[in-house]
Amino acid sequence: MDVPGDPKTGQPSAEEEGTTTTWLRKHRHLYTAATRHPLILSIRDGTVDLDSFRRWLGQDYLFVRAFTAFLSSVLMKAWKQSGDESSDLEVLLGGLSALRDEIAWFQEEATRWGIGLSGIVPREITRGYIRFLEELMKPDMEYATVATALWAIETVYQQSFAFCLEEGSAIRPELVGACERWGNNAFGQYCHELQRIADCQLTKASKDDLERAESAFLRVLEHEVKFWEMCHEDL
Numbered sequence: 001m002d003v004p005g006d007p008k009t010g011q012p013s014a015e016e017e018g019t020t021t022t023w024l025r026k027h028r029h030l031y032t033a034a035t036r037h038p039l040i041l042s043i044r045d046g047t048v049d050l051d052s053f054r055r056w057l058g059q060d061y062l063f064v065r066a067f068t069a070f071l072s073s074v075l076m077k078a079w080k081q082s083g084d085e086s087s088d089l090e091v092l093l094g095g096l097s098a099l100r101d102e103i104a105w106f107q108e109e110a111t112r113w114g115i116g117l118s119g120i121v122p123r124e125i126t127r128g129y130i131r132f133l134e135e136l137m138k139p140d141m142e143y144a145t146v147a148t149a150l151w152a153i154e155t156v157y158q159q160s161f162a163f164c165l166e167e168g169s170a171i172r173p174e175l176v177g178a179c180e181r182w183g184n185n186a187f188g189q190y191c192h193e194l195q196r197i198a199d200c201q202l203t204k205a206s207k208d209d210l211e212r213a214e215s216a217f218l219r220v221l222e223h224e225v226k227f228w229e230m231c232h233e234d235l
């Protein structure tokens with residue numbers, strides 16, 4: 001979408017701003033809690049407790065397997081609802097194919113850390129997040145809602161890990177791979193595409209649809225905060 005923005009500041013004006021940007025501002029506090037969690041800050045400054053990282057690796061592997069099914073369900077809705085002229089299918093298919101590499105990365109990483117993934121039991125917080133994904137996979141969940149949730153899930157990881165790689169970080173060498181996986185620019189570009197997809201659907205949404213999508217956005221942020229918390233505090 002080509003928006004001219006305010007000629008003085010270069011910022012999009014309020015009417016031109018996408019709904020997701022409005023929600024990011026409105027819920028800035030919770031968004032920051034999800035993207036600047038103490039666990040992320042400790043990865044960034046090198047003080048991270050490696051047991052937290054190991055917990056994260058095992059639990060996130062389980063999450064990502066469920067997330068693959070969720071992304072497939074979004075793809076199915078995109079095919080039905082996005083319109084033939086849109087590029088949504090291609091964007092989502094790119095995401096699915098990246099997940100194949102990601103799952104392989106988890107398996108290699110687990111071997112490197114001496115973690116057996118087949119023995120990992122999902123913790124309560126992981127189960128809660130996966131249950132939420134299952135709700136979103138139901139056929140009656142609108143494409144606008146699930147596209148918003150997908151954008152939020154990916155963006156929290158992108159913003160968190162990109163922050164770990166920014167200037168001034170003192171990240172441990174064995175954690176650089178994880179940070180680069182989600183903090184890299186190509187993944188950032190993918191998140192922008194997801195944002196464009198969500199915003200496009202939200203412009204067509206009814207008032208009720210918008211409420212459901214905003215609530216899904218908030219629930220993603222809450223689950224993400226709890227997920228970091230679980231790994232950090234051994235919950």
Ligand SMILES: Cc1ncc(CNC=O)c(N)n1
Nearest residue numbers: 060063064067153154157227
């Ligand atoms: C808990 C959580 N949230 C988001 C992501 C990023 N998406 C796919 O990898 C993830 N891996 N885990």
